[in-house]
Amino acid sequence: xxxxxxxxxxxxxxxxxxxxxxMGGTRGLVYSTLPVVTxxxxxxxxxxxxxxxxAMAVAVGIGVERLWxxxxxxxxxxxxxxxxxxxxxxxxxxxxxxxFLIGIWASLxxxxxxxxxxxxxxxxxxxxxxxxxxxxxxxxTDPVSRRYYDIATLVLATVFGARFAVQLYLYEADExxxxxxxxxxxxxxLLGLALLxxxxxxxxxxxxxxxxxx
Numbered sequence: 001x002x003x004x005x006x007x008x009x010x011x012x013x014x015x016x017x018x019x020x021x022x023m024g025g026t027r028g029l030v031y032s033t034l035p036v037v038t039x040x041x042x043x044x045x046x047x048x049x050x051x052x053x054x055a056m057a058v059a060v061g062i063g064v065e066r067l068w069x070x071x072x073x074x075x076x077x078x079x080x081x082x083x084x085x086x087x088x089x090x091x092x093x094x095x096x097x098x099x100f101l102i103g104i105w106a107s108l109x110x111x112x113x114x115x116x117x118x119x120x121x122x123x124x125x126x127x128x129x130x131x132x133x134x135x136x137x138x139x140x141t142d143p144v145s146r147r148y149y150d151i152a153t154l155v156l157a158t159v160f161g162a163r164f165a166v167q168l169y170l171y172e173a174d175e176x177x178x179x180x181x182x183x184x185x186x187x188x189x190l191l192g193l194a195l196l197x198x199x200x201x202x203x204x205x206x207x208x209x210x211x212x213x214x
Contacts, residue, residue: 031066033184035059035083040180043096051096052087059083096176100183104171107163114157118150125152125198126205133202138209145205152194152201159194162186 035055043051063080090099117124126139126149139145163186170179 031062031079032188034062035079036180036183039087039096039099040177043176048090048094048096051099052091055083055087055099056080097171097174097179099176100167100171100179103183104164104167107160107167111157111160111164114153114160118153118157121146123149123153125149125156125201129198129202135206139205142205142209142212145208148201148204148208149198152198155197156194159186159190162190 035058038058039051039055041051042054059080059082063077086099086102089101090096092098114124117127122140123146126146129149130136130139139149163182166186167179167182170182
């Protein structure tokens with residue numbers, strides 16, 4: 001007779017991912033800020049050419065370190081690509097502030113996308129969360145659940161809209177150092193707060209759907 005080893009213990013110990021975990025943990029937060037901080041510091045000390053090379057070197061170093069730790073290849077390559085594009089735009093135009101240009105307009109695009117999804121009655125907070133967790137689309141048939149996700153999606157739209165407004169103002173004012181600070185402060189920290197609202201909406205929706213008749 002063959003005994004099957006118990007399978008319940010690992011599942012019992014499995015920890016639910018937090019918003020910080022989903023953004024790569026503390027290391028992911030640090031990694032996201034290092035190229036920006038390096039670019040701003042090097043630009044102030046040695047000029048645009050040095051800043052561009054230094055930011056790229058840091059991004060590549062982070063990518064190599066992630067691969068060495070056998071982490072996912074996609075974030076490593078994505079980080080290097082993102083810094084390369086931003087640095088390339090800045091190098092091409094000859095203006096340090098253009099390092100932030102793509103991110104500024106991407107924030108506007110994100111804000112408009114989140115807002116449009118609410119108007120289309122397909123709030124992206126709900127679509128993305130339930131797709132990632134495999135909970136299906138039962139929430140879309142319940143107006144109350146959809147309202148929770150509307151709130152979360154509008155919070156995300158506000159975060160992206162605030163990023164665009166603040167950073168565009170600093171861009172027009174040629175405040176490269178302040179742009180770097182704003183990108184860091186209004187990056188993962190604000191997104192983390194918004195994801196807490198998304199998690200709240202998901203929890204409220206789950207409890208709501210559990211009380212409805214089958």
